[in-house]
Amino acid sequence: MAWFIFSEVMFFAAFFGALFYARQLALPWLAGDGAKQMTNALLWPHFEGGWPSTAGDARPRADGSFETIPALGVPLVNTLILLSSGVTVTIAHHALRANQRLRLTLFLAATFVLDSVSSTCRRPSITTPGPSSACSSALGSTARPSSC
Secondary structure, three states, X not given: OHHHHHHHHHHHHHHHHHHHHHHHHHXXXXXOOOOOHHHHHXXXXXXXXXXXXXXXXXXXXXXXXXXXXXXXXXXXXXXXXXXXXXXXXXXXXXXXXXXXXXXXXXXXXXXXXXXXXXXXXXXXXHHOOOOOOOOOHHHHHHOOOOOO
């Protein structure tokens, strides 16, 4: 169990490290800040470093602001679904340890249904072009879905 928790911590540390690298190191480097002026002049002459990145369809409004995702719509529902699936898989785990096969099967099925619903809710935000989609930003350069 300790190795599993350690692997999860390292997994998320890698993602936060990649975010830090993209924001603090790569953007200024590509924009030519400091000693990296030739990188911008030779490779990316029209690139301007800024966050959020304006790659793909992530364009600011006329006043320079970006559209944010409202927290009380789909994100709240999706969070509640994911928390519920965590509860159902925990109940299934306890049923497995108590050798209650029917309860185990029911709660594992409920977990599968909840995770399927969560994935379905998340799909439009990932595949629809926009500032938070997988078709733009750093995510799109590594995990581009076929719909981009």
